[in-house]
Amino acid sequence: MSYITFLVDDDGGVLKALGRLLRAAGYDTRAFASAQRFLAEYDGNVPGCVIMDLTMPGLDGLALQQTLAETYANPPVIFLTGTGDISRSVQAMKAGAVDFLTKPVDGKQLLTAVERARLKDEAARRARRDREAFDLRMAKLTPRERQVLDHVVLGRLNKQIAATLGTVEKTIKVHRGRVMAKLEVRSVAELVRLTERVGLRPMA
Amino acid sequence: MSTLVFPSIRGRNPAWLPVLAGPVVVAALYLVGAEAAFLIGTLSDRIFAPFWPPNIVLFCALLLAPPRLWWLYLLVVFPVHVVAELGVGMPLPQNLVAFATNAGIAILNATAARYLLGPLPWFDSPRKACLYVAITAVAGPAVVALGGAFVPILGGGSVDHYWTFWAQWCLSNTVSSLALGPVALTWLDERNRPTTHISTRALVEASALAAGLFLVCAFAFESGRNVAADGLLPTLLYLPLPLILWSAIRFGAKGASGAVLVVAVALLWRALNGPSPFIAETPEASVLAIQAFLIGLSIPVLLLGAAIDETRRAERHVRTSEERMAFAAIAADVCLWHFNYRSEQFWITDHGREMFDLAPDEPITRQLVFEAIHPDDRQAARDAIRSTTLSDYVIDVEFRIVRRDGEVRWIRARARADCNSLGQKIKISGSFADITGQKATENELVQQRHDLAHLMRVSMLGELSGSIAHELTQPLTAILSNAQAARLLLAEDKPDFGEVTAAIDDIISEDNRAGEVIHHLRKMLKKGEAKFEPIDFNELIRCTLKLLNSEMARRRIKTRCELSDGLVPISGDSVQLQQVLLNLIMNAMEAMNEVSPSRRTLAIRTEALQEGRISIDISDRGVGLAPAHEEKIFQPFFTTKERGLGLGLTICSSIIKLHGGTLNLENNPQGGATATLVIPGEQSRLVS
Numbered sequence: 001m002s003y004i005t006f007l008v009d010d011d012g013g014v015l016k017a018l019g020r021l022l023r024a025a026g027y028d029t030r031a032f033a034s035a036q037r038f039l040a041e042y043d044g045n046v047p048g049c050v051i052m053d054l055t056m057p058g059l060d061g062l063a064l065q066q067t068l069a070e071t072y073a074n075p076p077v078i079f080l081t082g083t084g085d086i087s088r089s090v091q092a093m094k095a096g097a098v099d100f101l102t103k104p105v106d107g108k109q110l111l112t113a114v115e116r117a118r119l120k121d122e123a124a125r126r127a128r129r130d131r132e133a134f135d136l137r138m139a140k141l142t143p144r145e146r147q148v149l150d151h152v153v154l155g156r157l158n159k160q161i162a163a164t165l166g167t168v169e170k171t172i173k174v175h176r177g178r179v180m181a182k183l184e185v186r187s188v189a190e191l192v193r194l195t196e197r198v199g200l201r202p203m204a
Numbered sequence: 205m206s207t208l209v210f211p212s213i214r215g216r217n218p219a220w221l222p223v224l225a226g227p228v229v230v231a232a233l234y235l236v237g238a239e240a241a242f243l244i245g246t247l248s249d250r251i252f253a254p255f256w257p258p259n260i261v262l263f264c265a266l267l268l269a270p271p272r273l274w275w276l277y278l279l280v281v282f283p284v285h286v287v288a289e290l291g292v293g294m295p296l297p298q299n300l301v302a303f304a305t306n307a308g309i310a311i312l313n314a315t316a317a318r319y320l321l322g323p324l325p326w327f328d329s330p331r332k333a334c335l336y337v338a339i340t341a342v343a344g345p346a347v348v349a350l351g352g353a354f355v356p357i358l359g360g361g362s363v364d365h366y367w368t369f370w371a372q373w374c375l376s377n378t379v380s381s382l383a384l385g386p387v388a389l390t391w392l393d394e395r396n397r398p399t400t401h402i403s404t405r406a407l408v409e410a411s412a413l414a415a416g417l418f419l420v421c422a423f424a425f426e427s428g429r430n431v432a433a434d435g436l437l438p439t440l441l442y443l444p445l446p447l448i449l450w451s452a453i454r455f456g457a458k459g460a461s462g463a464v465l466v467v468a469v470a471l472l473w474r475a476l477n478g479p480s481p482f483i484a485e486t487p488e489a490s491v492l493a494i495q496a497f498l499i500g501l502s503i504p505v506l507l508l509g510a511a512i513d514e515t516r517r518a519e520r521h522v523r524t525s526e527e528r529m530a531f532a533a534i535a536a537d538v539c540l541w542h543f544n545y546r547s548e549q550f551w552i553t554d555h556g557r558e559m560f561d562l563a564p565d566e567p568i569t570r571q572l573v574f575e576a577i578h579p580d581d582r583q584a585a586r587d588a589i590r591s592t593t594l595s596d597y598v599i600d601v602e603f604r605i606v607r608r609d610g611e612v613r614w615i616r617a618r619a620r621a622d623c624n625s626l627g628q629k630i631k632i633s634g635s636f637a638d639i640t641g642q643k644a645t646e647n648e649l650v651q652q653r654h655d656l657a658h659l660m661r662v663s664m665l666g667e668l669s670g671s672i673a674h675e676l677t678q679p680l681t682a683i684l685s686n687a688q689a690a691r692l693l694l695a696e697d698k699p700d701f702g703e704v705t706a707a708i709d710d711i712i713s714e715d716n717r718a719g720e721v722i723h724h725l726r727k728m729l730k731k732g733e734a735k736f737e738p739i740d741f742n743e744l745i746r747c748t749l750k751l752l753n754s755e756m757a758r759r760r761i762k763t764r765c766e767l768s769d770g771l772v773p774i775s776g777d778s779v780q781l782q783q784v785l786l787n788l789i790m791n792a793m794e795a796m797n798e799v800s801p802s803r804r805t806l807a808i809r810t811e812a813l814q815e816g817r818i819s820i821d822i823s824d825r826g827v828g829l830a831p832a833h834e835e836k837i838f839q840p841f842f843t844t845k846e847r848g849l850g851l852g853l854t855i856c857s858s859i860i861k862l863h864g865g866t867l868n869l870e871n872n873p874q875g876g877a878t879a880t881l882v883i884p885g886e887q888s889r890l891v892s
Contacts, residue, residue: 010757011678013714017685020707024692055674057757080681082674082754104681107688 003118004048007031008038008064009080010056014103018051018110025111035059035067044073047125049098049117051110054081054088062088065095074124076117080105127197134198140182148175150202152188153195226273227280230265234258234281238288244472254376254491255472258285259306260384263340264392266314278307298358305352309377313344324393327386327457328513333506340381341499349374372488375495382502383468386461394458410455414466417447421470441497448501452509456516460509464502471498530555533635542633543570559615559638561607578604578612585617589632597621602639614643657855658731661783664790664852665728671755672725679718686711724751727779734780734862738773738886741781741818745808748785752793759793760801763808770812772885776863784856784867788822788879791852794845795826795877816885817865823878828871837869 005027009015015031022029032038035052036059050068054061065077076098081089089100098120099113141149144165151161158176162169185191195202237257244255265277282303289299316339317326326332352373353366361369424443444467451459475482475494482493530553533540539556543549550568557564560576577585581603588601599619604612619634665672690707693699724747749756749763756763789806796804809821829837836842838857853869860867865883872878 011682013682013710013717014678014685017682017689017707017710017714020703020710021685021689021692024689024703055754055757057762060757060760082677082681083670103677104684107685107692110685 002028002047003121004028004030004046005114006038006042006048006050006075008033008035008050008052008056008061010034010053014053018105021107021110022051022114025107025114027114035061035064038064039067044071044075047118047121049076049078049114049121051078051080051114054079054085054092055083062092062095065092065097069095076120076124078110078113078117131198134183134194134200137183138200141179145175145179145182148172149179149183149191149195152176152179153192153200153202226265226269227277230261230277231280231284233261233265235284235288237261238285242288242292244469254372254379254495255383255468256306256376256380257384258288259309259377260380260388262306262310263313263381263385264388266310267317267389268392271315274311281307295359298355301351301358302355305348305355305373308351309344309348312348313340313381316340316344324389324396325457327390327461327506327510328517330507330510330514333457333510336385337382337503337506340385341378341503345374345377345381348377352377368488371492375492375499379468379495379498382499382506383465386457386506387465390458390461406455410451410459410462413447413451413454413459414462417444417451417463417466418470420444420447421467422474425471425474448505449508452505453512455509456513457506457509460505460512464498464505467501468498537638538635539637540633540635542631544631545629546631556636559613559636560605561609561611576605576607578606580604588617589619589621599634613638614640653855653858654734655731656851657780657783657859660787660851660855661728661779664783664786665725667790668751668755668786670758671752672721674754675721675751676718679714679721682714683711683718686714728782730779732779734777736775736777739776739778739781740773741771741820741883742767742810744778744782745785745810745820748782748789749808751786752789755793756806759796759804761793761796761804761806763806766807766809768810768812771810771818772812772816774818774863774883775886776883777859780859781863784859784881785820785822787852787856788881792822792824792826792877792879795824795828798827799825813882818883818885820881820883821878822881823872823876825872825874825876828875828877829869834870838867 005022007015007018007022007029009018009031010033012033015033019029019031030041032041035056038050038052039059050064052061052064059067061079061081065079068075068077077092077096078098079089079092079100080103081100082103092100098117099109101109101113138146147165148161151164156164158169158172162172165172180186180191183191183194185194235258237260241253241256241258244253262277262281265281266274269277285303285306286296286299289302290296294302317336320339321332321335326336349370353369355373356369357363357366421444424440427440444463448460448463448467451463453459455462471494475490482490482497529540532538533553534555537555539553539559541550541552541556543551548570550570550573552560552568554564557566557568560573562568562572574582574586585601585603588599591599597620599617599621602614602616605615606612616637616639617634618637619632621629621632623629686707690704690711693704693707745765745767749765789808792806796806803825805825807821807823809823811819811821813819830844833842833844838853853867857867860881860883863883865881868880868882869877870880
């Protein structure tokens, strides 16, 4: 699915010009005159970023950012503002905005920010995808295998694990082989890297 | 009463003087009067004087003296009277009755005159002169003669002749009152006027007149007896008339009374001491004829003198009031003028000539006056005068004049035309007032108000700087992005020229938009003169809201506009009116700071009213006006804001007043406040 830049600004002229700039830079662009209209059409499955004016009648920029953060997609947000309002820019950045640009915005700055947002979105989506795949594989593990996995990730030897779980070393070896197969990893090192990447917290 | 009637006489003399000296002087005069009467002649056989001056002396004395002292005068005069009468052989009983009647008539006349005639003078108006005659020459003598008629009876006269004696007594006093009374009272009144100056010429003329009159009378009455038989008597009796009329006309009441006295003395003296034209069967009848003649002559002459005095007084009064008016007019820098349409004559006061810098003897025409009016104002002045077709209408017009010396001055003309029933002007009269100074003050005030409004506008725009910057940032953003997009597009291998052209077109329109904002700002910040032009108020509201756009968004205020389509254009200064709108809307926004964002709604409504007026409502849902503040909000320097100057609404109100409209502020029933502007439309303003 191609990457889309969503523009939200109550000023028609600005909307049109920014759209033209982004399209010329090769981005697929959708423009919305208000936050409400954008929310009505927004599909979180489509990769993209949101470029929005901070001050808008009705639902303003910060409120829209908050609404988006609560959605599943949580797309990266770039703020544009006509007035250099420091307190609100701090608030926006704390809430995870990619950038906070002052109008009239320089094209290069904007495109850089959009590119950063694209990378951030890609990374986020990849992480989300990895996690989802990992969760699917994890679901295949039996409770016993899950226990063994935790001990392995914590670097325990088979003998130690067997003693802890009250069984023989051989049984642990078999469990471990099944875990490796179910999680589709070939070595313990790979297993540790995978669990680290998805942020699994072993329960000891 | 006495102090009111003759204040200066009492005031001039020390208090003890009238008490002692007054009666003595009066007694002396009484004696002189009696002797004069005897000198002129009495019907000594009846001890009866046809002309009796002592009564007038006593009358005048009682007029001068306070009533509480009258007894003193009567007491002092009594022996004098007795002595004088005894001198001519009047027996005591008659003497006493005669004194009683003399005192009686003096008291009666003095009392009646005091209460009915009031203070002197009495002979400068026909009304008072008539009243004097009625009191002292008719009523007083008639009453007292009822007693006086007994004097001859006591002297042996027959009771059958009672009414003859009554008539003699009555007429004797009447003649005294008519012939001597006016002269004496006029003289007394003259004494009351210390400032009166009599010129030598007038004195000589009066003396000559008196002498001439006496001679003419003496001649006429002397030769009267001879011509009586020829039937030429009436002609002779008319001889003194020209001189009598002359003195009445020249000297008014004084001349008339003096002439009457001279004629009376001459006639009586001749009649009682020699040949006379009045010859009857008995001396009593002759005297009666003389008395009748004198009464018939003196009453009209006295009234003529009084009428002449009254006319002169009226003339003097008119002249004084004219002088006063002229003085007041000069003091107020006002001149008076008059124009007659038939004779084409233009009259103007000397001050008016100075106003226009015209020579004192230069003939003035309507043309000359109109040409002096500043060319720019000439038509307005002409129209103002032409518009009048009714007599009661007061023209009130202001214009400038260019004086001969080149100085320009402001003149306010107020005039009233006399029109005939066809609406044609017959004459027009009015005033010119020099209002140059007033105009300068007015202009200064207008300028100050203007400066203050400008200052407030600047400070208001300062408050709105964020919002205004935003208004400029938007087009600038669009321009920059379009330009950069165009560059990217052109860098491609096969540039999309259509898109590049669209980008450039947008740059142009966005640039215009930015230009408009700047133009608008410059207009608001400029300190220009007020310029009245047709204004579409709806457009003005939209324009103002645009300026406040981002401020509204920042304050999370929703706007609801209900702008009527049927609004007539109004005549006004767009900058000042927009200032009012900005001020009212900003007040409304500020009023909603404290309420929750969901309530923050600003409603603007326009409506066409009757008579071509429009109304504009600006409502908020804020905190509203505190009841204690409602009265004060339009007062200068009243503010509820922490950093406010308290001039916003004052200036708004004065701007709206300048546009002939009204500004009201009141709380809404459902909360918040509404500012209502009512402004007359262009047409209704022209009509008014």
